[in-house]
Amino acid sequence: MEHRLRHPFWPVKTGHAPAFGLSQQWSSRPAMRGWGCGPAAALMVLGYLCLHHPDGFSLPLEALPPEPSKEYCAALLDTVGRRHFPILPRFGMNGLSLAFCLNRYFHRHRMPFHAAWCCSREKALRRMGQMLDEDIPVIFSVGPDFPLLWQKHPLSLYASPDAEKPCASVRAHYMVAAGMTSGWLELSSWGHRYFLPLADWREHHRHHSGHLVDGIVYIRRKKRRKRLLISGKGCTHG
Numbered sequence: 001m002e003h004r005l006r007h008p009f010w011p012v013k014t015g016h017a018p019a020f021g022l023s024q025q026w027s028s029r030p031a032m033r034g035w036g037c038g039p040a041a042a043l044m045v046l047g048y049l050c051l052h053h054p055d056g057f058s059l060p061l062e063a064l065p066p067e068p069s070k071e072y073c074a075a076l077l078d079t080v081g082r083r084h085f086p087i088l089p090r091f092g093m094n095g096l097s098l099a100f101c102l103n104r105y106f107h108r109h110r111m112p113f114h115a116a117w118c119c120s121r122e123k124a125l126r127r128m129g130q131m132l133d134e135d136i137p138v139i140f141s142v143g144p145d146f147p148l149l150w151q152k153h154p155l156s157l158y159a160s161p162d163a164e165k166p167c168a169s170v171r172a173h174y175m176v177a178a179g180m181t182s183g184w185l186e187l188s189s190w191g192h193r194y195f196l197p198l199a200d201w202r203e204h205h206r207h208h209s210g211h212l213v214d215g216i217v218y219i220r221r222k223k224r225r226k227r228l229l230i231s232g233k234g235c236t237h238g
Contacts, residue, residue, distance in 0.1 A: 003132035004179040007052050009188060010044055013069045021176060021188030026074035031089050032081055037189070038093035039085035041139045041174040042102055043077055044188060045219070048137050053221075055112055095119070095141055098174070099217050112222045119215035121205050125198070127218045128180055138177040139217035140187065142170050142204065155204050157187070157194035168194060177216075 012019040021044050024036040032039065050064050065072070085101050087093055093101070095117040102115040113136075118124045128138045142155050156166035161184050170189070179186035185196045205214045 001129070002179070002181050003129040004186075005048070005132060005137060006135045007048075009137065009176075009178040010047060011067050012073055012191065013067055014191070015070070018067070019070070019191035020193040021191055022070075022073040022077060023189075023191035024077065025190060026070055027077050027081070028074065029078055029081070031087060032077065035087050035089060035092035036077070036081060037174040038098045038139075039081035039087060040077060041176050042085055042098060042105075043073075043080050044176045045102075045137045045139060045217075046080070046105065047076075049111070049113070052135060092172075095215055095217065098139065102217065102219070113219050114222055115217050115219045117215060118218040121202060121214070124216045124218075125180075128177060128216055131219060132177070132180055134221065136219050136221075138219075140175050140177045140185065141215055142173050142175070142201070143214040153204065153207075155196065155200055157189075157196055159194070161195050163195075168192075 010019075010021040012022055022040060024040040025033050027033050027036060029036070047064055047068075051066065064076075068076075081087070084105050085093065085098070099115040099117045102113075105111070106113050106115070118127055128140070131138050152171060154169035154171040157168040157170060158165075159167045168189075173189065175187040175189040175194070177185050177187055183198055185198060185201070187194045187196055201214075
């Protein structure tokens with residue numbers, strides 16, 4: 001079964017072919033370029049929600065254009081990252097702190113969403129499909145080798161599901177999922193579109209990483225509460 005966002009995902013103008021999402025490498029801050037994949041992923045999710053599920057909130061710059069420029073995204077990443085998603089040099093952000101900072105942002109801007117770190121392998125995949133069906137991008141983590149942090153077992157990424165050889169590899173990195181099939185994830189990272197075989201991620205999760213560092217940020221829309229109106233003739237629901 002296929003799960004996919006309903007709208008184009010962050011077609012950023014770069015002067016060449018449009019980027020697929022934004023890249024932390026565009027930032028003017030060295031710490032953000034080195035360890036800012038968490039804030040970059042959070043900004044991509046917030047920007048998508050701002051464009052396609054506005055509900056009266058906005059990001060802290062002027063109205064987000066449907067096809068922002070690379071320079072605009074770099075300035076937005078520096079602003080949002082510095083104010084709302086602090087990182088530790090050499091460590092970045094863990095999943096729990098990323099979910100906490102998202103919830104703080106949701107609360108401050110009255111956004112009707114709630115975030116939680118989901119680290120169960122099969123539950124994460126199921127919830128990822130639910131989020132994409134509800135048109136919410138998914139922050140997806142490939143963790144480091146844990147607890148053997150000195151080991152390095154990266155995951156290979158492919159330019160297309162038909163590609164025979166990988167074009168990139170990742171470890172200890174956040175990406176954003178924009179689509180999912182029974183065999184592949186469609187991901188945004190460093191401004192590019194990548195594909196990851198789900199079987200490879202399951203294998204990595206089982207043997208090299210684990211629940212604490214591999215997972216997703218599960219974002220769900222809050223249900224609207226009915227207000228209780230009290231009048232002289234009795235109580236009614238509004």
